[in-house]
Amino acid sequence: MRVLHTSDWHLGQNFMGKSRVDEHQAFLSKLLHIINEKQIDVLLVSGDIFDTGTPPNYALELYYNFLKELSNIKTLLATIMTAGNHDSISTLKAPKQLLEVLNVHVITTGDADENNIIPIYKNEALASIVCAVPFLREGVIRASLGGETISQKEQLANSGIKAYYENCYTKALELKNNKQIPIIAMGHLTTVGSRSSQSERDIYIGGTIDIGGDYLASMFDYVALGHLHINQIVGNNQHVRYSGSPIPLSFSESKNTQKVNLVTFEENRMDIEELEIPLFRKLIVIKGDGETIKRELTQIEDKNCWIEVHIKDDNPMAANAEIREFASKSELTLLALKIDKSEKQLKSNELQVMSLDELSVEQVFERRLELEELEDKEFEKELLLNFKQVVSKVQSL
Template sequence: MRVLHTADWHLGKKLEQCERTEEHQFFLDWLIDELTNNCIDVLIIAGDIFDTGNPSNIALEQYYKFLWRLKGTCCREVIIIGGNHDSISTLNAPRELLKYFNIHVVGGVPEDIHQQIIPVQNANSEVGLVVCAIPFLRDRDVRLSVAGETAQERESRIKEGICAHYNKFKPAIASFKEQGIPVIATGHLFAAGSSTSDSEKEIHVGNLGQICGDQFPEEFNYVALGHIHRPQIVNKMSHVRYSGSPIPLSFSETDDDKQVLILDFADGVLKEVTELKVPCCRKLIRVKGTLDEIRMKLSVMEDKGMRMPAWVELQIETDRFIHDLDEQLEKLKEGKPFIERFFPRQTRVRKSVSLDEQNVLEAALHELEPRSVFEKRCESEFPGEDHADLLQMFDEVLEKMAQRENQP
């Protein structure tokens, strides 16, 4: 039996108000083809299907169209769990209807643990695999609040609660294990030792509740995790893995190789895990340096042959605000159709001064009038320009402040 593990789609995700719909659709189209090309029997989506709890109509349409298209593939069963970004009610709303299409949705932790245990039949109509569909565990799912507890006690209780929840499944799956039927557990959490990117939001407040890979019950043949966007193995345990997000969701993920994982089960054991690379349709590129250095790097940048033009984050180091930056960047884009958009970040770099120099500067500032300080700041920020209007406005502000101080 072949299983495909993916997670963290974040449908509806924007990058500074820029839509990612085309990139997500490219991935979904590719995934439909790969399900058939690789003869996948079971698809597991380990949380964060949507980027927000109130997804847009476009994101919902992408999701439901994908589920509808699944019937044209060889995939027989689909298991979807909720992540910390997902709304339990949004995911669970069509749950009963989707069951008729062998699509099992567990948006949140149900009261009956058996609703999370999904037996999957093989081609001979026999149970060939069991999935313990465990969604993102919210605080109320894993512990009871205790008045007056310390931060350390709270962290310990969250970890114990998460481990206890996974251990609850051991008696329920014992009969399957006795028959030699492999069991997969899902999860949407932060496992100790994972490498994160900028786009993951902390869960369980400060990543409390992170558990180690060896704390998952050994009865699980594989643990399909979501939440961390970089694909990785947890604590060198090859059967506990994050598939990662299918597209780069922030500029911190520019160098990540996006992938989905294919699991091959035979004779009741996990035989092989194959990393299937997701093709990139748009590059997110990060460039750092002074404006002159960035100009030089952009001049030698070449077309990567992507389906969609690149988005480039520019981390510009400067000692003063560059007020005409947008105009300068538009000129840099000329003749480069493979770059669609710049995301500039100006970082003020101040030269280091000795303690003696700082004391001299502070003494000099104390001797200056407020208007003189403001005038020097204008000259620093906008050198060579006429500051008459700004100085006039500053004088008006000073006058109003003086009037307010003199009021009885």
């Protein structure tokens, strides 16, 4: 029994105005290759299939074309996909019944209507059971518990998630009926002892939900997690793992190695292998003064890469202009240019140069308003208030 575990594809991600379609295409081709070559029985995708609730059409096309290709692989018994916090329930759910025909199970909410305890049959014998747990939204968690107090909300969410997993495990045990087969769980959440990166949004506002790797480890034979983008083992539990995302999703992830996990169950043995996914495009972060950055830019031969620079220079305006000009001449793609204050500036605090992506929409307006040097402070307040109202109207469209 060979299981391939991946997650956090974020298809359709808009990366500072750039599309990731080529990178995703390269990854999905590689994935098909691995499934064929390693004769995978079950493919697990633990959430965040798409980057947003309304994925662009090219992302849907990628997804469906990939599923079509999967259906041509006769050795593959089943594909199980769960919704992550980025996914829209309705987008994933719409083709659910059609996909079942292709042995693709899509689990979106994990509520009572969805049968998320999935038996896998190989040569007509029960070979494994997968508890396909998606990102658990509040309603589903609350349904597995009674009562609620605001101060204990976080604790309740924790016990709600625990209760949910216990429930799944009990159902799986019944189905297992004392056979010697592995029970696998999927999940989309943070767990104790795991590392995170900048591009993962907190699951719940105001705190960290943490049901702990040890807890999951005590029940299941393998836990295929998603949500954190770095491939990792949770604490000391070799069989509780994050696959990580197959492409770096932010510049903060540029130093990660992208992987998928291959889990092999044989007799009573389990073997886990991390398979590296080659980078289609490199993300590069360069920090330093104008001269240092220019020097490092000269050394970049791969014109396909995307670059973020952090300028720490006594004359950031000049450095900024020089670096931009240099990058465009050398046909390098500079996606973000940030200005860090140099020691000298921190002392004198004279000129403050900031890049737009460090400021909120309101801050930009406030800065602009300052330039007007208005005498009438009430009028200024009124302008700001009107502006905020317009912004919130635009954002709610």
